[in-house]
Amino acid sequence: MLRRYQLFFQQTVIALRSVRLSQSANRIRDCPQRLYSSTIAMSAKGSKVYITSLVPQSGVTLLKEAGCVISQWPQEDSVPREQFLKDVVGADALYCSLCQKIDKELLQAAGPQLKVVSTLSVGYDHVDVAECAKRNIRLGNTPDVLTKATAELGVALLLTVSRNIEKAVHAVKSGEWSSWKSMWLCGSGLEYSTVGIVGMGRIGTTLLQMLQPFGVSRFLYSSKRGARELPVEAECVEFRTLLKESDFVIVCCSLTPETKDLFRAETFSQMKKTAIFINISRGAVVNQEDLYDSLKNETILAAGLDVTTPEPLPTDSPLLSLDNCTILPHIGSATTKARSIMSELTAKNILAALEGKPMPAEIKL
Numbered sequence: 001m002l003r004r005y006q007l008f009f010q011q012t013v014i015a016l017r018s019v020r021l022s023q024s025a026n027r028i029r030d031c032p033q034r035l036y037s038s039t040i041a042m043s044a045k046g047s048k049v050y051i052t053s054l055v056p057q058s059g060v061t062l063l064k065e066a067g068c069v070i071s072q073w074p075q076e077d078s079v080p081r082e083q084f085l086k087d088v089v090g091a092d093a094l095y096c097s098l099c100q101k102i103d104k105e106l107l108q109a110a111g112p113q114l115k116v117v118s119t120l121s122v123g124y125d126h127v128d129v130a131e132c133a134k135r136n137i138r139l140g141n142t143p144d145v146l147t148k149a150t151a152e153l154g155v156a157l158l159l160t161v162s163r164n165i166e167k168a169v170h171a172v173k174s175g176e177w178s179s180w181k182s183m184w185l186c187g188s189g190l191e192y193s194t195v196g197i198v199g200m201g202r203i204g205t206t207l208l209q210m211l212q213p214f215g216v217s218r219f220l221y222s223s224k225r226g227a228r229e230l231p232v233e234a235e236c237v238e239f240r241t242l243l244k245e246s247d248f249v250i251v252c253c254s255l256t257p258e259t260k261d262l263f264r265a266e267t268f269s270q271m272k273k274t275a276i277f278i279n280i281s282r283g284a285v286v287n288q289e290d291l292y293d294s295l296k297n298e299t300i301l302a303a304g305l306d307v308t309t310p311e312p313l314p315t316d317s318p319l320l321s322l323d324n325c326t327i328l329p330h331i332g333s334a335t336t337k338a339r340s341i342m343s344e345l346t347a348k349n350i351l352a353a354l355e356g357k358p359m360p361a362e363i364k365l
Helices: 002-042 057-065 081-087 104-110 129-134 147-162 165-174 202-214 239-245 288-296 336-354
Strands: 048-051 069-072 093-096 116-119 138-140 194-198 218-222 248-251 276-279 302-305 325-327
Touching: 057 069, 057 336, 081 104, 093 336, 104 129, 116 336, 129 138, 138 336, 147 165, 147 202, 147 248, 147 276, 147 302, 147 325, 147 336, 194 202, 194 239, 202 218, 218 239, 288 302, 288 325
Parallel strands: 048 069, 048 093, 093 116, 116 138, 194 218, 194 248, 248 276, 276 302, 302 325
Antiparallel strands: none
C-alpha cells in the first residue's frame, strides 16, 4: 500500500512539473511575439516625418501625439525643389501633396530608411510608383473623404459657366449693368438637358446624384469598367456617342497613359457647338492648346476648369484671355471639413506604415 502511494505521489509531481514546464515554454515562446508587438506599437515614436507645406493642424496633431519628430516647410506654398531635396534627408515618412514631384531623385535623397509616402490627395500621378515599389516604400492617399466636396465644386463650376455667373459679377462691378434686358446674359439651363460624365468613379457617381434634382433629361457616361448599377438612371455609352449627344461634358476620370490628352482637337470637334466642357479631374487629360482653339473658333460654347497643366497656370496663358473659359485654382476639395479629414487620413496612413500595420488607404504597388 505504501509503495502504491509513493508511486502515485511521484506521478503527480512529474505531471505538475510537466504542466509548469509547458506553461514556461509557452511564456518563452510568446515572449518574442509580445516583445515584437510592443516594438511595433512603439515604432512610430521618434520617427522623423517631413511635411512639405502648411497643412490642416488636425493631421499634424495626430503625428505629434504619436511621438513623431516633425520637420515642416513653414509656408502654404510648396517647398522649393532644392530645399526639398535637403530637408527630406533622413526622413522615415513623407507627408506630401500633389504639388511635389516624388521621383527617384527625391527618394534617393531621403535615404534608405524612408518607409512611407502619404499624399494629401486622391491622385498620385506625381509619385513614381515603380520607384517606391523598388525601394519597398509604402504609398497612401486620401480617397472618399473629398468625394462630396469635389462633386460640389463640379456642380458649382458647371452652373457658373452655364449661367454666365462670372460675366454677371463682372458686369455689376464694372458698371455695365444699366437696365434690364430680355436677352442679356442668358445661359444654358440644366433642365431637359443631356449630361455626359466621363469617368463614373466615386466623384462621378456623387456628381450624378447631385445633378438629378435639376431636371436633367438624360445622363450618359463612359467608363473603363463598363455598365454597372448606379443610384440614378444613366446610360453607359461609347465615348464618341457621349461627345455627340451631350449638352454638358464633365470629366471626372483618373489621369492614366490612356486618358492623357483624351480631350484634344479631334475630341472637341465631335461635340455640339453649344456644348459646355467641365474638367475636375487632372489638367493633363486635356490638350490645352486644342481647347483654346476650340473655344476661340467656337467649336464648343464654353469651358470651366478646376485643373490645368501646369499648376499654377501662367498668367500669360492664352486660355486666360478668353471670356468663355472659367478657370479655378484647383479647389475641388477645398472645404474646411474635407481638408481636415484629408490631413488626418494622410497622418493615419503614415502612422500605420511606421507601425507595420495595414494603412487606411494604401496604394498597392
